[in-house]
Amino acid sequence: MGHHTFDADRAASLEDAGRRYSVLSAEELRWALDLSPEDTVVDLGSGTGFYTDDVAPHADEMYAVDLQPEMHDFYLEKGVPRNVELVTAPVDDMGLDTDSVDTAFSTMTYHEFATADAMAEIQRVLRPGSRLVIADWAAAGEGKRGPPLSERYSLDDAVAALQEHGFTIEFEAERPETYLLIATAPS
Numbered sequence: 001m002g003h004h005t006f007d008a009d010r011a012a013s014l015e016d017a018g019r020r021y022s023v024l025s026a027e028e029l030r031w032a033l034d035l036s037p038e039d040t041v042v043d044l045g046s047g048t049g050f051y052t053d054d055v056a057p058h059a060d061e062m063y064a065v066d067l068q069p070e071m072h073d074f075y076l077e078k079g080v081p082r083n084v085e086l087v088t089a090p091v092d093d094m095g096l097d098t099d100s101v102d103t104a105f106s107t108m109t110y111h112e113f114a115t116a117d118a119m120a121e122i123q124r125v126l127r128p129g130s131r132l133v134i135a136d137w138a139a140a141g142e143g144k145r146g147p148p149l150s151e152r153y154s155l156d157d158a159v160a161a162l163q164e165h166g167f168t169i170e171f172e173a174e175r176p177e178t179y180l181l182i183a184t185a186p187s
Helices: 008-015 017-022 026-033 049-058 070-080 116-125 155-164
Strands: 040-044 061-066 085-088 101-107 128-137 166-176 178-184
Touching: 017 178, 026 049, 026 101, 026 128, 026 178, 040 049, 049 061, 049 101, 061 070, 070 085, 116 128, 116 155, 128 155, 155 166, 155 178
Parallel strands: 040 061, 040 101, 061 085, 101 128
Antiparallel strands: 128 178, 166 178
């Protein structure tokens, strides 16, 4: 289950605002993040920077973490905001300083990195009590969009994985095809 990586040759399709916002709007993401202008934020599995661009104006600095250099190449061609640093690395080894991030989020990428090592790394880079937001494809979905059902995690599985790493669940919502989780890192 899981660990599906989006095909970088299809990167341009990630810029379809109608399709992307139909599963998670910019407003809902910013509500879930609850940012302060001085926050440091990391986008886990940032891809082309679609959602990074929605968040960057509301943060002091951002890291756009993606495993695929081709995604960052696409983002560079599109134009990267000044306060965004591209980090080409897996989520389980981001190379960011310990306790250096106020907020982390993943938009439709949790299924690509959902491992104990990734959860430990996210916990390591987040400051104690910081926020983690995960919006991803639901295992109970129909599978008409997103990764195959066999590569998705249920909301319950995601909650259990976060709790196993000491995160406190603050909010959870399951929709027909996706779910949204808000958690805080251990203090």
